[in-house]
Amino acid sequence: MTWLRAVGEILRSGLTIEETRLEPLLALRTAAGVAIVIGPALWLVSPAFAASAALGAYSAGGATFQRTWRPRKVIALGAGAGLALSTFVGYLAAGRLVTFLPLLAVWALAAGMAWAVGSTAGIVAATTVGSMLVTVTLPTSVGQALEHAGVIALGGVAQAVLILLFPVRRWGAHRDALADALAAVADYARRLRHDPTAPFDPEPLMTARDAAAVTPSQARTRPPVLHGPRGLAERIRPVVAALADPDVGAPAEGPGRDRARELLDAAADVLDAAARSIRRGTPAEVRPGTTDVLRVDEEHEVLEGPARQTAERLVELLGEVLEVAGSGGTRGRTRTPSGPAGAQFLVRPTMFRLLRVVVRAVRREFRRDSPVFRHAVRLAAVATLGYLIASRLPLGHGYWAPIASVMVMRPDFHRTYARAVSRLAGTLAGVALATVTVRALGPDAHVFGALAVVSAGLSYTLIRTGYAYSQCFTAAYVVFLLGMGGQAWEQTVPERVVLTVLGGALAMLAYVVFPAWETPKLAGRLADWLAANGRYAAAVLRNYAEPTREHRADMRRALLASREARASWQESYDRARQEPVRPRGLTSREAQEAQEALKGFGRAAMLMESHAPQADNRFVPEVERFAEALEADTAQAAVDVREHRNPDWGRVEEALHAWKDAADKRSPVVRREAELQQRALDDLATAVSRTPLERDVGSVREEQRVRAAVGVDDDGSGPARRGG
Numbered sequence: 001m002t003w004l005r006a007v008g009e010i011l012r013s014g015l016t017i018e019e020t021r022l023e024p025l026l027a028l029r030t031a032a033g034v035a036i037v038i039g040p041a042l043w044l045v046s047p048a049f050a051a052s053a054a055l056g057a058y059s060a061g062g063a064t065f066q067r068t069w070r071p072r073k074v075i076a077l078g079a080g081a082g083l084a085l086s087t088f089v090g091y092l093a094a095g096r097l098v099t100f101l102p103l104l105a106v107w108a109l110a111a112g113m114a115w116a117v118g119s120t121a122g123i124v125a126a127t128t129v130g131s132m133l134v135t136v137t138l139p140t141s142v143g144q145a146l147e148h149a150g151v152i153a154l155g156g157v158a159q160a161v162l163i164l165l166f167p168v169r170r171w172g173a174h175r176d177a178l179a180d181a182l183a184a185v186a187d188y189a190r191r192l193r194h195d196p197t198a199p200f201d202p203e204p205l206m207t208a209r210d211a212a213a214v215t216p217s218q219a220r221t222r223p224p225v226l227h228g229p230r231g232l233a234e235r236i237r238p239v240v241a242a243l244a245d246p247d248v249g250a251p252a253e254g255p256g257r258d259r260a261r262e263l264l265d266a267a268a269d270v271l272d273a274a275a276r277s278i279r280r281g282t283p284a285e286v287r288p289g290t291t292d293v294l295r296v297d298e299e300h301e302v303l304e305g306p307a308r309q310t311a312e313r314l315v316e317l318l319g320e321v322l323e324v325a326g327s328g329g330t331r332g333r334t335r336t337p338s339g340p341a342g343a344q345f346l347v348r349p350t351m352f353r354l355l356r357v358v359v360r361a362v363r364r365e366f367r368r369d370s371p372v373f374r375h376a377v378r379l380a381a382v383a384t385l386g387y388l389i390a391s392r393l394p395l396g397h398g399y400w401a402p403i404a405s406v407m408v409m410r411p412d413f414h415r416t417y418a419r420a421v422s423r424l425a426g427t428l429a430g431v432a433l434a435t436v437t438v439r440a441l442g443p444d445a446h447v448f449g450a451l452a453v454v455s456a457g458l459s460y461t462l463i464r465t466g467y468a469y470s471q472c473f474t475a476a477y478v479v480f481l482l483g484m485g486g487q488a489w490e491q492t493v494p495e496r497v498v499l500t501v502l503g504g505a506l507a508m509l510a511y512v513v514f515p516a517w518e519t520p521k522l523a524g525r526l527a528d529w530l531a532a533n534g535r536y537a538a539a540v541l542r543n544y545a546e547p548t549r550e551h552r553a554d555m556r557r558a559l560l561a562s563r564e565a566r567a568s569w570q571e572s573y574d575r576a577r578q579e580p581v582r583p584r585g586l587t588s589r590e591a592q593e594a595q596e597a598l599k600g601f602g603r604a605a606m607l608m609e610s611h612a613p614q615a616d617n618r619f620v621p622e623v624e625r626f627a628e629a630l631e632a633d634t635a636q637a638a639v640d641v642r643e644h645r646n647p648d649w650g651r652v653e654e655a656l657h658a659w660k661d662a663a664d665k666r667s668p669v670v671r672r673e674a675e676l677q678q679r680a681l682d683d684l685a686t687a688v689s690r691t692p693l694e695r696d697v698g699s700v701r702e703e704q705r706v707r708a709a710v711g712v713d714d715d716g717s718g719p720a721r722r723g724g
Contacts, residue, residue: 006580010414014421020464025168030061031457033159038449041151047445047484052148054481055134056083056155058456059127064159065463066120069174069211071218073160074351079124080156083131084149090132091145097391101384107132108383108406112376115411116365117358122411129383129406133399174226177211179279180204181233182321186271188237189264192244199599200241202563205234209560213346222345225278228324233271236317238610240267241603243310247676248607248669255302263311266293270318284322294318306669310610371516375411378510382409386506395495397482404503409510412518414578416511420504422468427500429468430475431493437476438483448484452477518575523585525569526594527638530684532558532565533598534634537605537677540612541627544670545620547613555609562602569595585644586688593687601680608673622659626674629655634681646689649681 034057041050063079064072086107093099111129115122131152169175184204191198208230214222243260246252250260269290277284294315296308303311349357365372382405390398408419434455441447455477462469479493536558543551573591586594629651637647656678659671 003580006414006578007417009578010417010421013414014418015425015468016466017469018464018466022461022465023168024461026065027457027460027463029162029166029168030064030159030460031453033057033061033155033162034456035453036158036162037151037155038453042445042449042484049148049151050449051481051484053151053155054452055131056080056152057158058155058477059083059131060156060159061456061460062463063120063124063127064163065460066123067173068118068120069213069348071163073163075120075124076156076159076163078156078351079127080153080159082124082128083156084153086128086132087152088145088149091142091148097388101388104129104132104387104402105380105384109376109380111406112379113362113365113372115372115375116361121358126379126406126409129379130403133383133387133403133406171223171226174211174222175279175281177204177208178226178230179275181208181230182271182275182278185233185237185240186268186275189240189268189271192240193261193264196244196246196249197600197603199603200237203567205230205237206563206567208233209346213348215348215350217350218348219345223281225281225324227345229274229278229321232317232321232324236267236271236314236321238606239310239314239317240264242607242610243307243314245607247672248306248611249310250303250307256304256307259302260307260311262293263314266290267314267318270294270321274321274324286322306611313610371411371518374514374516375409378514379406379409381514382406382506382510386503389506390499390502393499395498397495398499400496400499401503401506404500405507405510408504409507411516412575413511413515414575417508419467420507422466423471424500424504426468426471427475427496430472430477431479431496433472434476434479435493438479443483445484448480452480452484455480517579517581518572519579519581520584521572522569522576522583522591523644524642525565525572526586526591526598526688527642529562529565529569529598530641531635531638532562533602533605534631534638536562537601537608537634538627538631540605540608541623541630541670541674543612544608545623545627552612555612559609566598566602590687594684597680597684597687600683601677604673604676604680607676608670611669611673622655623670626652626655626659630677637681637684641688647681647685649678649685652678652681 034054037053037057038050041053060076060079060083063075066075068075089103089107090100093103108129111122111125114125181204184201188198188200212226212230243249244264246257250256270284270286273284273286276282296312296315301308301311367373383402386402386405387399390401404423408416408423410416410419434451437451438448441451455473459470459473459477462473475496479496536555539551539555539558543555573595576591577588633647633649633652637649640647656674659674
């Protein structure tokens, strides 16, 4: 992508309204937390003290809107404590630049490394940098610094108390994650009715698994309905795929295909009903005709062989879904899985044990080629440079420039630039709105305090509709807050705009000077995904060759690793498509074709999983030999792809040929699925293999193709994608 197209995408992305469900009750409760600390502080102490208190309550409240599976009150308390600590430590070093700048650099570096733990930790840590920059201008003694730090922490406590006293949709995020997983499988079943090779994005299942991990204390209060349906969704997905596939399931045409479509439509209805039941906490309601479709008649069933077995398995699983969702004759409490306490749930570390997890995560990312480490270095450099430049300008509130940089910077190029554009647009609109309001109402500390609370509530309400729209009311909130402290709008508005532009420009420049491009890493990500898929396919085959508990556990672990590798590839691929960088190693066309081939390969392994035999089946040596060949060839091919060599599937072809020659009457379906895997591997080799001449001129061709595409509207036309 050229810089011109990249800038156009950035502008479009930064100003796009995201369609999402608003949460006005959450926004109202969080705004009430801001009002609770502003009102008494303004009435009993001073406007400056109230402004400091509002900073803690506002930032702690904003942290609770981040996507996290920990209780919101814990997030509010943690954010308040971090803000208070950064405030006090910043004051201790604020006397001279020679002491404050090193502290700011170290703190910003640590805040950037917090992204190794997750986006929530990174965003909350960035707010603590902003707190350090703002509050060093408020106290005049160590005692006052302690007071301001305490009142900032009190803001987090106020938000946590409100969350405890007035819960809104308790376990709502976990319910939504599980319901989204069931709805995703329902949508997949509907698409399979018309496209038997339709792709499936496992991200909702991965999110549901992440949401299912809870601490022991959370497990004691988790609703019973959140225990079982995630595993059912995981098991239903390969079954519906196997039923729809014409190679191993229902025939391509005729009554069998019509019956398969009926079953897939009924499965989608049941899964959607279960998703609604879990999301709303009400019993599932299924259309009367759906239960009739799900009856497999012994005499009149048109499906035969493996397709019939798959249909019976699907009906059995859907019955379990209805039972868990509170239908099918079970209206009471859902069964809780039996077994030891540690085996009933995916364990999430407690806050006290989280330190070791954080240390390990940060240590893994502490290397020069890590996007997180490079982001931390950029954050530290921009925060100190922005503060140094702004302090030399003839403007007040110089901290706005580094705050703008810190709050817009992200580990990737596109989000950093899009947020910089969004922050500038939102700031301009917000200060304009605040200016008109101030001029109409006149200066009054109590009026400004009320307007600040209203602006905070509107910012919380729009926080998930787009950064620009939330930032509009955040900018107005800051102007009202400073006006409450005695600052005239004629001073604050121009300063806010100029310093925001400066901070955004520094953030953009930092990514150009010290980037972390994903484009050069595509070959490595593809190799990781190929190796993980190979291990998953081999684990499925071994479980088929010799079904044991250990092999089933290996298959599950390999599946999760394959999903992680696919998610890493998809994230890198999506980022690379938005980067103004010339392709290296893999062109965009090669990456697209390789992605489709690996999706097909993973899909064939999933179809094999749906035909997993019972534990009493006999050993099949041909399948074991093919599994060994497949794992060995994909592991070597991953090395070849990473080093830009052409992959070879000699062992796979030899093992499959021997399997065909063996007198094995028991696994014709699995052998056909193995042939699908070989076909997908051949497609992958075709996508990434190049002659020496092609390797020399490939990048030139890609550059010419990109230049030719600049003048063409992106209307969705182009080469057809491969199925998978």
